[in-house]
Amino acid sequence: xxxxxxxxxxxxxxxxxxxxxxxxxxxxxxxxxxxxxxxxxxxxxxxxxxxxxxxxxxxxxxxxxxxxxxxxxxxxxxxxxxxxxxxxxxxxxxxxxxxxxxxxxxxxxxxxx
Amino acid sequence: xxxxxxxxxxxxxxxxxxxxxxxxxxxxxxxxxxxxxxxxxxxxxxxxxxxxxxxxxxxxxxxxxxxxxxxxxxxxxxxxxxxxxxxxxxxxxxxxxxxxxxxxxxxxxxxxxx
Numbered sequence: 001x002x003x004x005x006x007x008x009x010x011x012x013x014x015x016x017x018x019x020x021x022x023x024x025x026x027x028x029x030x031x032x033x034x035x036x037x038x039x040x041x042x043x044x045x046x047x048x049x050x051x052x053x054x055x056x057x058x059x060x061x062x063x064x065x066x067x068x069x070x071x072x073x074x075x076x077x078x079x080x081x082x083x084x085x086x087x088x089x090x091x092x093x094x095x096x097x098x099x100x101x102x103x104x105x106x107x108x109x110x111x112x113x
Numbered sequence: 114x115x116x117x118x119x120x121x122x123x124x125x126x127x128x129x130x131x132x133x134x135x136x137x138x139x140x141x142x143x144x145x146x147x148x149x150x151x152x153x154x155x156x157x158x159x160x161x162x163x164x165x166x167x168x169x170x171x172x173x174x175x176x177x178x179x180x181x182x183x184x185x186x187x188x189x190x191x192x193x194x195x196x197x198x199x200x201x202x203x204x205x206x207x208x209x210x211x212x213x214x215x216x217x218x219x220x221x222x223x224x225x226x227x
Contacts, residue, residue: 034215041220041221041223042220042221043117043203043205043218043219043221044156044203044216044218045218046215046216046217089155089156091216101146101158101216103148103156103157105153105154105155106155
């Protein structure tokens with residue numbers, strides 16, 4: 001069964017600190033993996049996309065990694081800001097057309113001052 | 114700028130009412146999706162459509178139906194609303210272009226059934 005597991009479920013950090021969110025997946029056939037950020041009361045917005053051949057991709061203070069062998073991805077946030085407080089959702093696309101989107105349940109990050 | 118627009122941000126309906134949630138996208142996307150999002154359960158797929166007048170059941174279609182008469186519009190229908198359908202509903206669209214599978218989401222509709 002296609003599954004995406006995220007950890008931790010929630011996380012509280014101080015402003016300025018770094019943090020890493022984890023995503024493990026069992027999805028076949030794998031197309032790509034995206035990290036989405038969802039602010040409270042809003043729809044998710046894509047942060048990064050990673051295909052099978054990519055190991056690392058950065059988007060500002062966000063850096064995503066992918067290990068296709070172990071089927072693990074991480075999202076590292078550097079020098080966190082209050083605006084980083086949100087839910088982060090790992091989504092794996094299955095199949096060539098990517099119609100099958102497998103969602104993780106998300107990690108809720110709270111950044112406090 | 115790409116846009117997926119849901120007709121309402123907040124809705125309150127009574128048990129037994131027929132409820133329509135509308136979603137419009139302006140990106141000429143083939144795929145459109147309806148999800149519900151509940152605490153601790155994440156996003157769960159209700160229905161999706163990959164073409165006009167085509168629809169496929171997702172993981173939790175019971176109690177819902179959909180309509181896609183035009184490419185840009187995808188409607189979710191609750192035939193007889195029940196309290197367990199109180200949730201956040203998210204519409205999304207994506208292109209069928211190979212290698213570009215980003216789903217763009219609407220702002221969500223928070224539905225409360227009383």
